[in-house]
Amino acid sequence: MIQYLLKPLTVIFCFFTANISFAQFGVSLHQSNLPFVGFNYELADRFVPELRVGIDTHLDNMSIEAVATYQFINKEDVEVYAGLGGRANNLAGLVAPIGAHFFPFPSKNFGFHIELAPIISEGSPIIRGSWGIRYRFNQKTRVL
DSSP states (O other): HHHHHHHHHHHHHHHHOOOGEEEEEEEEESSSSEEEEEEEETTTTTTTEEEOOOOOOOOGOEEEEEEEEEEEEEEESSEEEEEEEEESSOEEEEOOOEEEOOOOOSSSSSEEEEEEEEESSSSEEEEEEEEEEEEEOOOOOOOO
């Protein structure tokens, strides 16, 4: 059943990330027992599709995730989000991230994040907690 859900999620992810002319590119590093690096585009200041690749593992055991998140709190110094996505290879299944980005410096390009993400797979579901850093390229200036 999970394999049938991953294909539509991947198509939706590719559709939204194809529109890069109105997007802001970002990269993140998540540290946890399942560490990963993420590549994302922020669309319309609230919608953030992200492709995540597992790190600190052998290539044949590397996992890939595609998630789409919505920032329901979008302020100058903090963004709080929730979303849904799919995960392939190791612990394949659905993933539902909930987290926050913090931008404490005057330049809002570099910040920190925390995330809690239940992973629902065919085996026992797990909850992954992660923290890390994030960088947004070409940060748009916000008018107060």
